[in-house]
Amino acid sequence: MNDLSETRSPSSSVGDYLKAVWELAVDSGGTASTKGVAARLSVSPASVSNMFARLQEMGLVRYERYRGATLTERGREEALRLVRRHRLIETFLLEHLGYDWQEVHDEAERLEHAVSDGFTERLAELLGHPDHDPHGDPIPSAEGSLEVDDSMALSQVVAGRRVRISKVRDEDAAMLDYLGDRNLVPGRWLRVREVRELDGVVVVEDEEAEVYALGDPLARSIFVRND
Amino acid sequence: MNDLSETRSPSSSVGDYLKAVWELAVDSGGTASTKGVAARLSVSPASVSNMFARLQEMGLVRYERYRGATLTERGREEALRLVRRHRLIETFLLEHLGYDWQEVHDEAERLEHAVSDGFTERLAELLGHPDHDPHGDPIPSAEGSLEVDDSMALSQVVAGRRVRISKVRDEDAAMLDYLGDRNLVPGRWLRVREVRELDGVVVVEDEEAEVYALGDPLARSIFVRND
DNA sequence: ATATAAGATTAGGCAGGGCTAAACTCAATA
DNA sequence: TATTGAGTTTAGCCCTGCCTAATCTTATAT
Numbered sequence: 001m002n003d004l005s006e007t008r009s010p011s012s013s014v015g016d017y018l019k020a021v022w023e024l025a026v027d028s029g030g031t032a033s034t035k036g037v038a039a040r041l042s043v044s045p046a047s048v049s050n051m052f053a054r055l056q057e058m059g060l061v062r063y064e065r066y067r068g069a070t071l072t073e074r075g076r077e078e079a080l081r082l083v084r085r086h087r088l089i090e091t092f093l094l095e096h097l098g099y100d101w102q103e104v105h106d107e108a109e110r111l112e113h114a115v116s117d118g119f120t121e122r123l124a125e126l127l128g129h130p131d132h133d134p135h136g137d138p139i140p141s142a143e144g145s146l147e148v149d150d151s152m153a154l155s156q157v158v159a160g161r162r163v164r165i166s167k168v169r170d171e172d173a174a175m176l177d178y179l180g181d182r183n184l185v186p187g188r189w190l191r192v193r194e195v196r197e198l199d200g201v202v203v204v205e206d207e208e209a210e211v212y213a214l215g216d217p218l219a220r221s222i223f224v225r226n227d
Numbered sequence: 228m229n230d231l232s233e234t235r236s237p238s239s240s241v242g243d244y245l246k247a248v249w250e251l252a253v254d255s256g257g258t259a260s261t262k263g264v265a266a267r268l269s270v271s272p273a274s275v276s277n278m279f280a281r282l283q284e285m286g287l288v289r290y291e292r293y294r295g296a297t298l299t300e301r302g303r304e305e306a307l308r309l310v311r312r313h314r315l316i317e318t319f320l321l322e323h324l325g326y327d328w329q330e331v332h333d334e335a336e337r338l339e340h341a342v343s344d345g346f347t348e349r350l351a352e353l354l355g356h357p358d359h360d361p362h363g364d365p366i367p368s369a370e371g372s373l374e375v376d377d378s379m380a381l382s383q384v385v386a387g388r389r390v391r392i393s394k395v396r397d398e399d400a401a402m403l404d405y406l407g408d409r410n411l412v413p414g415r416w417l418r419v420r421e422v423r424e425l426d427g428v429v430v431v432e433d434e435e436a437e438v439y440a441l442g443d444p445l446a447r448s449i450f451v452r453n454d
Numbered sequence: 455a456t457a458t459a460a461g462a463t464t465a466g467g468c469a470g471g472g473c474t475a476a477a478c479t480c481a482a483t484a
Numbered sequence: 485t486a487t488t489g490a491g492t493t494t495a496g497c498c499c500t501g502c503c504t505a506a507t508c509t510t511a512t513a514t
Binding site (some may be wrong): 013043044046047050051054065066 | 470471472473474475478479480
């Protein structure tokens with residue numbers, strides 16, 4: 001039990017950086033760039049360089065000047081703890097407090113820095129220990145393990161496949177809204193009728209034979225599995 | 228609609244000071260001393276002087292060197308907003324998350340700085356718009372009005388009176404626990420049998436003729452009304 | 455009327471985080 | 485190989501809050 005996992009996050013800023021590194025590192029071979037993190041957190045690259053150095057001090061990342069940062073084991077644990085909090089809080093806001101998809105992200109972002117581990121676990125209890133949030137993202141366990149994600153973007157699926165929506169990107173509120181309106185939410189089955197190389201439009205059909213043509217950004221925001 | 232009431236508190240520290248001033252000013256003719264606030268927030272008197280000056284800048288208090296600070300109307304609104312949040316959050320933690328009296332205060336203290344007005348009002352909705360928290364303290368309305376408090380400390384009551392517990396001080400967790408165990412909670416009726424000038428002990432009897440001798444600190448932590 | 459102590463204020467610092475502007479790396483292209 | 489520009493880092497500054505030490509004020513007691 002290291003000093004970080006006592007009860008709360010380190011300074012809220014630190015947590016934001018760790019989460020950003022974690023999220024960006026997923027699709028960049030484990031390393032996050034200064035620029036990427038800066039963009040994600042809306043701070044200047046200079047601030048990120050600065051913080052990377054401090055995170056290394058704290059033993060949360062491995063950092064090499066000019067070549068980005070990688071989470072250490074402790075850093076990863078910290079990040080996952082934050083992610084767990086975030087997703088449980090989102091679930092609570094959506095299911096118990098009547099938030100809609102638009103509003104959830106920001107509120108959760110702020111709350112996740114204020115709640116204790118005790119709060120988090122009681123919330124999990126209240127929610128019935130869900131393992132996915134309403135966007136379809138897996139919720140890391142209290143011990144820090146996370147399901148491997150074998151889903152792929154809808155834009156990558158080949159025509160003809162029958163797939164199930166596993167999650168939707170939760171960054172763009174307007175998009176979430178659009179998808180929510182059409183009930184394109186996790187759990188929904190779709191058949192992929194056509195994938196147009198030209199413009200990236202994916203044409204899908206739902207169980208009621210309703211057809212949707214989804215443009216490039218949308219098709220990259222919806223993730224599916226074929227189980 | 229001034230800039231403070233947008234969605235969240237000003238910097239969390241500012242809110243703490245406003246609340247402290249508000250709480251201390253109640254029983255000090257509207258004015259809070261540097262020392263008092265310092266003690267309440269566990270910071271040095273110097274920090275308080277400093278902050279008083281800044282709060283005045285911001286138009287939240289009226290401050291005169293060497294003679295303390297008084298809330299302005301805006302300051303009072305801010306403070307009450309925080310108090311409302313705090314009490315609603317406490318209520319939620321106790322009623323929905325299974326916290327016990329001990330743990331509630333700190334968690335609420337941190338959360339109240341992170342939640343938005345929107346969250347607060349949805350929480351109020353979820354809780355059924357309570358007007359008192361479980362300690363018996365009145366919850367300010369969303370518009371900032373607060374019930375006048377005509378209760379008095381148990382230590383002030385004259386012998387023979389039949390009174391009802393209206394609230395218990397929520398600062399000392401051990402005390403709350405003690406009271407909770409004996410079910411000395413808001414709503415409970417008591418008859419005051421004796422008030423010993425000497426040591427401040429108050430002897431009361433509950434509805435089942437159970438008798439309790441309450442020492443000075445306890446008698447000053449329990450507030451009652453005679454309605 | 456004055457001395458004194460309690461309480462309050464100023465001065466001078468420190469750490470966390472953020473920013474801009476200027477300087478540096480390094481990889482890609484001419 | 486030499487140049488160049490995107491991406492990074494450094495330098496220097498700002499602001500919020502907190503702290504200690506030193507210096508006032510003020511009220512109270514003689």
